[in-house]
Amino acid sequence: MPDEKKIVFEGFYKDYAGKLYGVAFRMVNNRQDAMDIVQESFIRAYKNWEKFRNESAVSTWLYKITLNLSYDFLKKRSRDGILPIEKDFEDRRLDECHEKDIINADIVDSIKKEIDNLTPKQKTVFILKCYEELTYEEIARITNSRVGTVKATYFQVLQKIRKNLGGKKNGM
Secondary structure, three states, X not given: OHHHHHHHHHHHHHHHHHHHHHHHHHHHOOHHHHHHHHHHHHHHHHHOHHHOOOOOOHHHHXXXXXXXXXHHHHHHHHHHOOOXXXXXXXXXXXXXXXXXXXXXXXXXXXXXXXXXXXXXXHHHHHHHHHHOOOOHHXXXXXXXXXXXXXXXXXXXXXXXXXXXXXXXXXXX
16 A cells, blocks of 8 residues: 555646645745745645545645645744745746736736735635636635635735735836
């Protein structure tokens, strides 16, 4: 059984490591920390495989683990007063967001700053919807929220970004 488990997890790693890295990086804004979070996510999933109840997809479970580790990391970093930010991770999905009116090459940096200023819950919903292209239902399962709550949070985030970017645009 251990060999089968190892083979299964190698497949999970190949399928999900990149996506989990994208989520972790966007949450913590640091390449090495994101890599550490993804590695720890897979270690925890491997160790706790027997506890996985098949009530959701494996990807949902892996996203939950990654997000929880990201939240823990952000809490610790906040207590320590450290705020490293890296800008070299390509935001390839930003231009594919459903809200085309907020996308403009000149304001991508402003949008990234706005995303960094979101609460962890808002940031999670935005990242999973916009970058990972998950459905509201998938996001609700990952965040242990109701679909309506996820939709409302996403809408609030879009409104907040529009408002803040609109104010900057008008202020120039």
